[in-house]
Amino acid sequence: MTHPLLSVRSVSKRFGNIQAVNDVSFDVQQGEILGLIGPNGSGKSTLFNCLLGQYQPDSGSVALKGSNITGKSPSELNLLGIGRTFQQLSVFPEMTVIDNVILAGQEHSGSMISRLFGSPDAGLTKAAEKLIGFFKISHLRDEPAGSLSYGQQKLLDAAMAFMAEPSLVLLDEPAGGVNLTMLGNLKERLQAFNSEFGTTFVVIEHNMEFVMSLCSRIIVLAEGSVIAEGTPEEIRSNQTVIDAYLGA
Amino acid sequence: MEQLIQVVLSGLATGSIYALAAIGFTLIWQAAQTVNFAQGEFVMLPAFFVLIGINFLGMPLWLAMLFGLALSVLILGVAFKRILVDPLLSHGGLSLIIATMAVAILMKELVKEFYSAEAQPYPALVPQGAWDLSGVIISLQDISHLIICFVVIVGLTLFLDKTKVGRCMQAAAQNAAVAEILGVNVKRMILYTFVVNAVLATLASFLITPVYLAKFSSGEYLGLIAFIAAIVGGFNQVRGALAGGLLIGVLDNITATYITAEYRQAIPLLLLIAVILFKPEGILGKPEGRAV
Numbered sequence: 001m002t003h004p005l006l007s008v009r010s011v012s013k014r015f016g017n018i019q020a021v022n023d024v025s026f027d028v029q030q031g032e033i034l035g036l037i038g039p040n041g042s043g044k045s046t047l048f049n050c051l052l053g054q055y056q057p058d059s060g061s062v063a064l065k066g067s068n069i070t071g072k073s074p075s076e077l078n079l080l081g082i083g084r085t086f087q088q089l090s091v092f093p094e095m096t097v098i099d100n101v102i103l104a105g106q107e108h109s110g111s112m113i114s115r116l117f118g119s120p121d122a123g124l125t126k127a128a129e130k131l132i133g134f135f136k137i138s139h140l141r142d143e144p145a146g147s148l149s150y151g152q153q154k155l156l157d158a159a160m161a162f163m164a165e166p167s168l169v170l171l172d173e174p175a176g177g178v179n180l181t182m183l184g185n186l187k188e189r190l191q192a193f194n195s196e197f198g199t200t201f202v203v204i205e206h207n208m209e210f211v212m213s214l215c216s217r218i219i220v221l222a223e224g225s226v227i228a229e230g231t232p233e234e235i236r237s238n239q240t241v242i243d244a245y246l247g248a
Numbered sequence: 249m250e251q252l253i254q255v256v257l258s259g260l261a262t263g264s265i266y267a268l269a270a271i272g273f274t275l276i277w278q279a280a281q282t283v284n285f286a287q288g289e290f291v292m293l294p295a296f297f298v299l300i301g302i303n304f305l306g307m308p309l310w311l312a313m314l315f316g317l318a319l320s321v322l323i324l325g326v327a328f329k330r331i332l333v334d335p336l337l338s339h340g341g342l343s344l345i346i347a348t349m350a351v352a353i354l355m356k357e358l359v360k361e362f363y364s365a366e367a368q369p370y371p372a373l374v375p376q377g378a379w380d381l382s383g384v385i386i387s388l389q390d391i392s393h394l395i396i397c398f399v400v401i402v403g404l405t406l407f408l409d410k411t412k413v414g415r416c417m418q419a420a421a422q423n424a425a426v427a428e429i430l431g432v433n434v435k436r437m438i439l440y441t442f443v444v445n446a447v448l449a450t451l452a453s454f455l456i457t458p459v460y461l462a463k464f465s466s467g468e469y470l471g472l473i474a475f476i477a478a479i480v481g482g483f484n485q486v487r488g489a490l491a492g493g494l495l496i497g498v499l500d501n502i503t504a505t506y507i508t509a510e511y512r513q514a515i516p517l518l519l520l521i522a523v524i525l526f527k528p529e530g531i532l533g534k535p536e537g538r539a540v
Binding site for chain 1: 423
């Protein structure tokens with residue numbers, strides 16, 4: 001039996017009196033672009049943080065290709081091939097664009113001695129250059145990352161997420177604060193990655209247009225629970241979803 | 249003219265030692281967002297480790313210096329980080345800053361109690377002597393101080409920019425949360441920063457103590473000057489601390505030679521006031537935003 005790439009089973013997380021995530025289960029298949037939407041406070045970010053090792057779920061489990069990864073730290077998940085982008089900007093502002101991407105792919109383990117004498121970018125510069133080329137920010141190669149516009153930093157963030165050659169990338173509000181041109185660019189690049197390398201994506205996003213045109217399947221959360229699941233067309237016409245967004 | 253060159257060169261030599269201590273301030277600020285007010289004592293103490301090696305353990309100077317460096321790395325680097333910084337850092341920078349003031353007092357009192365309250369002679373690394381370059385007299389000591397500090401600071405910069413460890417240290421300082429997720433061991437990087445600071449302070453100690461003698465209180469002025477140098481140059485930039493150290497060294501010497509030695513200690517403070525008023529981020533520093 002082949003396992004789904006990511007399998008979420010009955011994950012719950014409570015903060016005090018608030019049940020942020022309530023018994024959520026879903027699978028993500030290899031090569032899929034899955035959207036995770038819901039009104040504010042529906043538990044998307046908490047669920048994301050449970051998947052990414054930022055929070056420990058109170059109950060339930062998360063498995064990657066059949067093996068349990070519940071409770072693993074963010075850096076362990078990174079090594080296992082789960083990349084992520086950030087809602088808040090995540091670049092290292094004083095390093096150049098290329099150095100940011102190289103750092104994201106660097107092997108961070110090993111003894112102090114080996115890491116002192118090993119070149120920091122052995123073989124990585126080429127891969128990093130390819131990625132910034134792919135995300136069309138090559139012209140900013142040697143600029144300090146902190147001097148980039150917000151949208152450009154989002155593209156850099158995405159390039160960094162791909163450096164460790166992840167099989168699954170979780171995108172946390174990639175469209176937030178990005179202008180339309182940059183957004184079209186980002187969507188097209190993500191789709192290209194998906195079709196060329198079979199990279200799987202899970203996307204949290206408020207921008208409906210972006211999610212509907214990017215994702216092949218969408219899961220809708222409200223008050224911590226899954227209320228609908230289906231193709232963008234199905235979700236668009238689902239009365240429960242419309243009610244949840246209208247606060248009915 | 250010859251005198252001016254002499255004064256500037258010798259100011260640069262002293263300033264480069266200030267810079268070593270000042271760079272420690274900036275590294276610790278970047279890594280842990282705190283200020284080590286025991287920095288002056290971090291420069292005072294290694295000299296006493298060396299004296300213990302020579303006078304009580306019968307070591308030759310070179311071995312005593314290695315002994316002093318090792319003890320400094322262990323006590324001022326590793327133990328300081330583990331025993332003081334780790335438990336206090338989560339309570340915010342301020343409690344740690346106050347704790348470093350306590351450490352400063354403790355170190356001074358320990359030296360006074362167990363070694364001596366008197367200034368101790370300290371062996372010079374460089375033989376006395378001077379070069380006469382067409383009228384400009386340069387002491388061997390000044391020149392070697394300048395060269396040693398230059399090599400150390402260039403080495404430090406290369407270490408930070410060109411090695412995996414150095415880049416991870418920078419990443420941890422610039423965005424700890426993301427560095428952690430990318431697999432950088434942020435806690436270890438902070439430890440390395442404290443170790444580097446201990447090494448810089450030890451070098452400053454080896455260079456400056458032959459000039460000012462080893463005394464329990466000798467770190468007070470040096471710590472203050474290095475702190476001012478870091479602020480004047482730019483507290484969040486290594487090159488800022490370097491520039492601040494050199495500038496204060498030169499100004500100090502020029503004031504003492506051409507104006508009055510009486511007010512030489514006031515000059516760095518005047519410079520500090522001017523920088524805080526007109527360029528609070530320092531000459532080469534970058535403004536730091538803070539989310540409220």
